[in-house]
Amino acid sequence: MAEILCIRCQGRYVYGVTIGDKEVRLGAIGIDGSEVYTIPYGDISAIVHDCSTKPYRSTDDEMVKNWVRAHQSVLDAAGEQLGVVIPLGFDTILEPRDDATSPDQVVRDWLKLDYGRLREVMRKIEGKNEYAVQVSYEPGLIVKQISEQSQEIRKIKEEMAAKSPGTAYMYRQKLERAVKADTERLADEWFSDFYGRIKKHTDDVVIEKTRKLNNGQMMLLNLSCLVAREKVDSLGKELEEINNMGGFSIHFSGPWPPYSFVAKPIVTVKGE
Amino acid sequence: MQPTRDAHATLVDLLDRVLEKGLVLNADLIINVAGIPLLGVNLRAYLAGIETMLKYGIWQDWDEAQRAIAVRERKQKREEEQTNAPGLEPERYLLSSLDSKIEEKYSCKEEVKI
Numbered sequence: 549m550a551e552i553l554c555i556r557c558q559g560r561y562v563y564g565v566t567i568g569d570k571e572v573r574l575g576a577i578g579i580d581g582s583e584v585y586t587i588p589y590g591d592i593s594a595i596v597h598d599c600s601t602k603p604y605r606s607t608d609d610e611m612v613k614n615w616v617r618a619h620q621s622v623l624d625a626a627g628e629q630l631g632v633v634i635p636l637g638f639d640t641i642l643e644p645r646d647d648a649t650s651p652d653q654v655v656r657d658w659l660k661l662d663y664g665r666l667r668e669v670m671r672k673i674e675g676k677n678e679y680a681v682q683v684s685y686e687p688g689l690i691v692k693q694i695s696e697q698s699q700e701i702r703k704i705k706e707e708m709a710a711k712s713p714g715t716a717y718m719y720r721q722k723l724e725r726a727v728k729a730d731t732e733r734l735a736d737e738w739f740s741d742f743y744g745r746i747k748k749h750t751d752d753v754v755i756e757k758t759r760k761l762n763n764g765q766m767m768l769l770n771l772s773c774l775v776a777r778e779k780v781d782s783l784g785k786e787l788e789e790i791n792n793m794g795g796f797s798i799h800f801s802g803p804w805p806p807y808s809f810v811a812k813p814i815v816t817v818k819g820e
Numbered sequence: 821m822q823p824t825r826d827a828h829a830t831l832v833d834l835l836d837r838v839l840e841k842g843l844v845l846n847a848d849l850i851i852n853v854a855g856i857p858l859l860g861v862n863l864r865a866y867l868a869g870i871e872t873m874l875k876y877g878i879w880q881d882w883d884e885a886q887r888a889i890a891v892r893e894r895k896q897k898r899e900e901e902q903t904n905a906p907g908l909e910p911e912r913y914l915l916s917s918l919d920s921k922i923e924e925k926y927s928c929k930e931e932v933k934i
Contacts, residue, residue, distance in 0.1 A: 562845075564843075565843070613831070613835070616834060616835060616838045616839065617827070617834070619838050620834055620838060634843050635837075635841075635842045635843065636842045636843045636845070637838060637839065637840065637841055637842030637843070637844075638838045638839050638842075640842075640845060642845075658845065662845075669843070678837075679823055680830075680833045756836075759832070780823065784821040784822055784823070785821070787821045788821040791821060798821065799829075800821055800822075800823045800824065801823055801824050801825065801829070801830040801833045802823040802824075802825065803823065803825070804833070804834075804837060807837035807838070807841035807842050808837065808841050810841075810842060810843045811841055811842065811843060811844050
């Protein structure tokens with residue numbers, strides 16, 4: 549029952565905000581093939597399509613994924629054709645508060661209201677894109693490395709070998725604790741090291757929650773990075789070096805619109 | 821190393837961003853923002869949950885309540901950031917949340933095979 553019938557078309561689904569003072573038609577590239585166009589206010593424009601005032605919802609996750617892909621491809625197209633784009637999240641729909649206001653007017657009212665903030669966000673993200681960087685490691689490898697290097701663990705293992713099964717059990721627990729402590733220490737060291745090395749190629753970084761991976765690897769860090777176009781290559785080289793250390797796998801995706809860097813209110817930089 | 825936008829390899833990155841991030845509008849104008857936690861891999865479960873609630877007719881209230889909470893949290897966060905953040909160097913601001921992230925990350929890592 550996910551068919552979207554736009555009977556009165558009183559809603560405006562907003563994909564993002566871009567630069568430009570003219571209405572531009574981007575074609576039927578939107579969600580479910582909707583016609584996408586811009587509504588300008590001053591020198592900025594909202595990228596929208598007309599819809600009913602019912603939010604998009606479906607029990608079919610393939611359909612939701614297609615909507616999300618369409619949302620993204622509109623932002624890609626807008627970025628290519630129009631320049632800097634502030635991305636909005638999925639399913640942001642504006643509707644008129646009363647019959648006297650047209651849906652387009654509501655969009656213009658919003659642009660007017662948030663004009664200062666939107667220009668500030670644009671200034672921050674101009675010429676930059678978001679990249680996702682995830683570094684994972686093989687848990688077996690870290691344990692092997694620790695077992696070989698740690699004097700304490702080697703000692704426990706030697707002692708354990710000479711004990712009866714009952715006593716060995718206690719040693720085994722001791723061993724697990726020692727390995728766990730060392731694993732955490734090493735993972736923290738890696739985290740700080742990689743974080744610092746990656747951060748210096750970025751303009752801003754958000755530390756994301758690590759995810760559970762289904763390939764047996766452990767995710768060590770998950771970052772959203774705001775990167776200037778000219779710095780993407782140097783970030784790629786840094787990641788290559790981390791990759792070359794062996795034992796780590798790196799996921800590097802992008803360019804994305806700066807989703808992770810537009811939600812926060814702009815904090816005035818010192819000296820401004 | 822080159823970044824990828826391969827549709828299959830980056831689906832989770834895409835869902836994480838489009839469903840949970842992006843610019844937040846002024847609350848007075850919003851009729852809907854999917855500010856309710858929508859996790860890419862659990863879309864089906866989440867959406868099925870909504871269906872059930874709609875069936876029992878509690879969606880309206882729940883939706884209103886969720887939205888009110890989201891708006892309040894955003895407002896609170898905004899105020900906090902405005903009052904706290906300028907006093908901190910950007911670097912420290914990030915690192916202060918780093919400790920808890922690390923703790924969170926490794927606290928669940930109980931199984932170590934030897």
